[in-house]
Structures are given as C-alpha cells and as structure tokens.
Amino acid sequence: MAALKILGKSSSINVRKVLWTCAEIGLDFDLTEFGSGTPNSVTTPEFLILNPNAMVPVIQYEGQVLWESNTICRYLAARHQRTDLLPQDPMARAQVEKWMDWQATELNNAWRYAFMALVRHSPAHRDTAAIEHSVREWNRHMSIADLQLQRTGAYLVGDQFTLADIVLGLSLNRWRASPIAHANLPALQTYFDLLCKRSGYTQYGANGIA
Structure with missing residues (x-):
C-alpha cells in the first residue's frame, strides 16, 4: 500500500484533525509542510492542480487526491474500516x-x-x-x-x-x-x-x- 502523503502546515487546526485521525487509526504518513511561512506555497500552479481552493490539508493516497479536512477524516476511517470512528449504520x-x-x-x-x-x-x-x-x-x-x-x-x-x-x-x-x-x-x-x-x-x- 502506498504511503499516505499529507500536504499542510502542522500548526493548522484542519491539518491536525487529519493527523489525529491517523494517530487513532495507527496509520503512517509523510507530512510535507505547505502554507504561508513554509518553503512550499499553496498558490503555485502545481498545488492549485491538487486543490483549486489553495488551502490545506490535501492528501495523496493510493493514486488519488483529496481535500477538505472533515472529508479526509471520514475517508480514512471508512478506508481502514474503523467503524468505531465512523459507524456503518x-x-x-x-x-x-x-x-x-x-x-x-x-x-x-x-x-x-x-x-x-x-x-x-x-x-x-x-x-x-x-x-x-x-x-x-x-x-x-x-x-x-x-x-x-x-x-x-x-x-x-x-x-x-x-x-x-x-x-x-x-x-x-x-x-x-x-x-x-x-x-x-x-x-x-x-x-x-x-x-x-x-x-x-x-x-x-x-x-x-x-
């Protein structure tokens, strides 16, 4: 399974939602700092292809790209069958x-x-x-x-x-x-x-x- 890549500032409240979700699942990830005050800008053409809103977090996982922090958390819980975190009913x-x-x-x-x-x-x-x-x-x-x-x-x-x-x-x-x-x-x-x-x-x- 390809490693989960997270793009976003580690100080961002929305990025930290995703990081905490990964911790609850026990999911390894690679975090690359993106945002104001980091070497990587969210306004570059390359980043805007990933998220046209120019916001973090963005994840790259299993060949797919996803943005919106709450959606990412839901996806990760569902992908890893953590029905305690997100029930099936x-x-x-x-x-x-x-x-x-x-x-x-x-x-x-x-x-x-x-x-x-x-x-x-x-x-x-x-x-x-x-x-x-x-x-x-x-x-x-x-x-x-x-x-x-x-x-x-x-x-x-x-x-x-x-x-x-x-x-x-x-x-x-x-x-x-x-x-x-x-x-x-x-x-x-x-x-x-x-x-x-x-x-x-x-x-x-x-x-x-x-």
Missing part, C-alpha cells in the same frame, strides 16, 4: 456527521472574526462590535456542545469516541486557548480531561497551539 453515521458538519459550518463561523482579531491580529478584523458579537456567538455555540455532553455523559454522540470528537476536540482547544471571556461550561472541562487521555489529542490537539 446510516443513522449512527449521520449522528457523527451531523456534529462534524456543525463544527465546520455553525461553530467555525461563530469564532472566526474574534479569533482572527484576537489571536491572528488581523488588520481586517478590528471592529470592536464585531469582535464582541463573535465572542458571544462562540460561547453560545460552545454551550450547545456542553449541553450535548451533559446528555451523553461521555463523548459527543454517546459513550463511543468518534470522528465527531476529533473535530470538536480541536475546536475546544482553540476556544480554551483564545484570549476571550469564556462561558462557564463544566461539561466541556470534563470532556477536555477525557480527551487528554488520548495520546493523539495531546500530540495534535491540546499541544499548545490554538
């Missing part, structure tokens, strides 16, 4: 994918402005009202996850660790590490402690990088 799988899609759309859109302003110090994100609104929405969305974790008492969709926990675990780390006023959400703290028992999370999730 249609409803059970949909429950996992529901939270993955929520993370990629609702949650990401909530934190983006505040994160770009307060962590990335982006000159394009300096509107005080927009920052405050983003922080409120970020906390509101994290409270949705907290309520779900109160219901399950363990992981995001139940007592089984799944891909949904990989994508939320990275988002939780970003929320905790960002300099904002954090809502008091005890279930998320318990969940964080639970995730920290997994070596993949301490290596690629809660590793000091937001």
Whole structure:
C-alpha cells in the first residue's frame, strides 16, 4: 500500500484533525509542510492542480487526491474500516456527521472574526462590535456542545469516541486557548480531561497551539 502523503502546515487546526485521525487509526504518513511561512506555497500552479481552493490539508493516497479536512477524516476511517470512528449504520453515521458538519459550518463561523482579531491580529478584523458579537456567538455555540455532553455523559454522540470528537476536540482547544471571556461550561472541562487521555489529542490537539 502506498504511503499516505499529507500536504499542510502542522500548526493548522484542519491539518491536525487529519493527523489525529491517523494517530487513532495507527496509520503512517509523510507530512510535507505547505502554507504561508513554509518553503512550499499553496498558490503555485502545481498545488492549485491538487486543490483549486489553495488551502490545506490535501492528501495523496493510493493514486488519488483529496481535500477538505472533515472529508479526509471520514475517508480514512471508512478506508481502514474503523467503524468505531465512523459507524456503518446510516443513522449512527449521520449522528457523527451531523456534529462534524456543525463544527465546520455553525461553530467555525461563530469564532472566526474574534479569533482572527484576537489571536491572528488581523488588520481586517478590528471592529470592536464585531469582535464582541463573535465572542458571544462562540460561547453560545460552545454551550450547545456542553449541553450535548451533559446528555451523553461521555463523548459527543454517546459513550463511543468518534470522528465527531476529533473535530470538536480541536475546536475546544482553540476556544480554551483564545484570549476571550469564556462561558462557564463544566461539561466541556470534563470532556477536555477525557480527551487528554488520548495520546493523539495531546500530540495534535491540546499541544499548545490554538
């Protein structure tokens, strides 16, 4: 079997989803650093052939190319028959994918402005009202996850660790590490402690990088 090649910055939250998934599967990979601040640019014609969006991660595996981090995680789990991470039963799988899609759309859109302003110090994100609104929405969305974790008492969709926990675990780390006023959400703290028992999370999730 050809080695999995991953193109992307090791500090990227979306790249780290894929790296953590590989760790859970026990899958070896070759990581080539691509992105701003690396010798390899995502805007070169060669990279744009792989991903016209000029974003990472991109994987090359078994003669195929794939992009979009959540899709890559789903593919790797399915390819290696890790039905614990991504169930075969249609409803059970949909429950996992529901939270993955929520993370990629609702949650990401909530934190983006505040994160770009307060962590990335982006000159394009300096509107005080927009920052405050983003922080409120970020906390509101994290409270949705907290309520779900109160219901399950363990992981995001139940007592089984799944891909949904990989994508939320990275988002939780970003929320905790960002300099904002954090809502008091005890279930998320318990969940964080639970995730920290997994070596993949301490290596690629809660590793000091937001």
